[in-house]
Amino acid sequence: MTSFVATNTDPCVHCGFCLPTCASYRVLGTEMDSPRGRIHALKAIEAGELVLDATVASHFDSCLGCLACVTACPSGVRYDLLIEATRPKLNAPELRSSGQQALRKLLFALLPYPGRLRALLTPLRLYAGTPLQNLVRRSGLLRLMGPQLEAIEGLLPPLAPEAFADRFPLVVPAQGPRRYRVGLVLGCVQRLFDPAVNRAAVAVLSANGIEVVIPPAQGCCGAMTHHQGELEQTQTLAQQLVASFAAVVGPGKAAGAEPLDAVLVGASGCGHTLKHYPEILGGEGALESNGPGHRPGPGSEQPFQAPVADIQEFLAQVGLSEAFRAALQPLRHGDGEPASAIRPLRLVYHDACHMLHGQGIHDQPRDLLGQIPHMQLLEAVEAGICCGSAGIYNLVEPEVASELGRIKADDLAATGAELAVSANIGCSLQIRKHLGETGRDLPVLHPVQVLEQSFNGP
Numbered sequence: 001m002t003s004f005v006a007t008n009t010d011p012c013v014h015c016g017f018c019l020p021t022c023a024s025y026r027v028l029g030t031e032m033d034s035p036r037g038r039i040h041a042l043k044a045i046e047a048g049e050l051v052l053d054a055t056v057a058s059h060f061d062s063c064l065g066c067l068a069c070v071t072a073c074p075s076g077v078r079y080d081l082l083i084e085a086t087r088p089k090l091n092a093p094e095l096r097s098s099g100q101q102a103l104r105k106l107l108f109a110l111l112p113y114p115g116r117l118r119a120l121l122t123p124l125r126l127y128a129g130t131p132l133q134n135l136v137r138r139s140g141l142l143r144l145m146g147p148q149l150e151a152i153e154g155l156l157p158p159l160a161p162e163a164f165a166d167r168f169p170l171v172v173p174a175q176g177p178r179r180y181r182v183g184l185v186l187g188c189v190q191r192l193f194d195p196a197v198n199r200a201a202v203a204v205l206s207a208n209g210i211e212v213v214i215p216p217a218q219g220c221c222g223a224m225t226h227h228q229g230e231l232e233q234t235q236t237l238a239q240q241l242v243a244s245f246a247a248v249v250g251p252g253k254a255a256g257a258e259p260l261d262a263v264l265v266g267a268s269g270c271g272h273t274l275k276h277y278p279e280i281l282g283g284e285g286a287l288e289s290n291g292p293g294h295r296p297g298p299g300s301e302q303p304f305q306a307p308v309a310d311i312q313e314f315l316a317q318v319g320l321s322e323a324f325r326a327a328l329q330p331l332r333h334g335d336g337e338p339a340s341a342i343r344p345l346r347l348v349y350h351d352a353c354h355m356l357h358g359q360g361i362h363d364q365p366r367d368l369l370g371q372i373p374h375m376q377l378l379e380a381v382e383a384g385i386c387c388g389s390a391g392i393y394n395l396v397e398p399e400v401a402s403e404l405g406r407i408k409a410d411d412l413a414a415t416g417a418e419l420a421v422s423a424n425i426g427c428s429l430q431i432r433k434h435l436g437e438t439g440r441d442l443p444v445l446h447p448v449q450v451l452e453q454s455f456n457g458p
C-alpha cells in the first residue's frame with residue numbers, strides 16, 4: 001500500500017512553479033525553506049535518508065502554512081495535507097529550543113482563552129495606545145529584551161473598553177422581514193484586539209434582514225492550535241465551541257428551536273479551521289462544512305449542525321438586501337458637491353492566505369465592496385503573498401515575519417490606496433504595524449466595517 005507521504009509527494013515534478021509564491025522562500029532564499037525542498041525532505045525522511053532533527057525541523061517551522069504553493073502547483077500537490085501531518089511531529093520536545101517551547105506554551109495557554117487574555121491585558125490598558133507606548137517603542141528597550149517580546153508588543157493595539165466584555169444579546173433580530181438566521185463566531189483575538197469588527201458584522205447582518213444568534217459562552221475555535229499541530233487542544237476547543245451553540249439553539253433552548261442557516265465567521269484563519277471540524281472532531285459534534293468532502297457521514301450523532309461560511313462568502317451568496325444596497329453611501333464626503341463630482345475612494349483589498357488559498361474566496365469580498373458607490377478597487381501586485389502574520393508565526397519567527405510585513409506594507413501602499421481592507425485579524429494587526437513603522441497613513445478595516453460605514457455613514 002502506498003504511504004500517505006508517497007501519495008502526496010509523488011505528484012511533485014520539481015518544476016519550481018510554487019517557489020515564487022512561497023513566503024518563506026521569498027525571504028530566506030534557500031531550497032530547504034521552499035515547498036519543493038520540504039517535499040523532498042519528507043520523501044528523504046520516509047526513505048530513511050534524512051533524520052528529522054532540530055535543523056531539519058527548523059526548515060518546516062519556517063513554513064508559514066500560507067498554502068500559496070497549493071494554489072500555484074500545476075500538478076495538484078497537496079502540500080497543505082503534508083504540512084498538516086508534519087506539524088504534530090515538530091512539537092517533539094527535542095526539536096525546538098527550551099525558549100521556543102516555553103514561548104509556544106505561553107501563547108497556547110493565553111491566546112485561545114479570552115478570559116485569561118482579558119485578565120492579562122487589563123493593566124495594559126494604561127499603556128497600549130498611549131504616548132508611553134510610543135516612547136517605549138522608540139527607545140529600543142524592547143529589542144534588548146528579545147525579538148519575540150518586541151514582536152508581541154509591536155502588535156498590541158489600543159484597547160477599547162468593549163474589548164473587555166462581550167456586550168451582544170443572545171439574539172439580534174433582523175431589521176425588516178427576516179431572510180435568514182445565522183450564528184456568529186466572535187473569535188478570541190478579534191473580539192479583544194478589534195471588537196469594532198464584530199459590532200459591524202452584527203449591524204450589517206441585521207440590516208440585511210439576517211437574525212444573528214451569538215452564544216455567550218463561546219470561546220476560541222481552535223484555529224491557532226490547529227495550524228500548529230496541537231491536536232488535542234484543538235479538539236477540546238472545537239468541542240467547546242460546538243457545545244456553546246448547542247447550549248442555546250434547539251428545542252426549549254434560549255435562542256429557539258429553529259435551525260441556523262449558517263454559522264458565520266469573520267476571520268479567515270478561523271473560517272478555515274471551522275470548515276475542517278468534521279475531520280478534527282471525527283464527525284462527532286461537528287459544525288457541518290459547506291465545502292465538498294467535509295460533510296460528516298450519515299447517521300453520525302450530531303448535537304448541533306449548521307453549514308459554516310465566511311461572512312463575506314455568505315453575504316455574497318445570499319446577496320445584500322435591496323434596502324441595504326439602496327442605503328449605501330459614498331465613504332468620501334462630497335462637501336455639498338453633486339454625487340457625480342465626488343472623487344472615488346481608492347481601496348485595496350488584502351487577500352488573507354486562509355481566505356484565498358485555504359477557502360478559495362477571492363471574488364466575493366470584491367463583489368460586496370464594489371456595491372458601495374464611488375469606490376475604486378485597486379489590486380496589489382503581490383496580492384497572493386503572505387503578510388507574515390500566519391497565526392503565531394510573527395511571534396515565534398519574528399525576523400522572517402517582519403520582512404514579509406514590510407514587503408506587504410510597501411505593496412499595499414504602492415497601489416496609491418487610501419484605505420486597505422483585510423478580513424483576518426492577524427493580517428490586520430500585522431499590516432497596521434508595518435504600515436505604521438514605515439510611516440504610511442493607511443487605515444486598515446474589515447470589509448464589514450466598510451459596508452457598515454457606507455450604510456450608516458462614516
Ligand code: SF4
Pocket residue numbers: 011012013014015016017018019035036039069072073074075076077
Ligand atoms: S509542489 Fe508543485 S509547483 Fe512545486 S515543485 Fe512540486 S510540482 Fe512543481
Ligand code: SF4
Pocket residue numbers: 021022023024025034035038062063064065066067068069070079
Ligand atoms: S505554505 Fe506558504 S510558506 Fe509554506 S511552503 Fe507553501 S507557500 Fe511556502
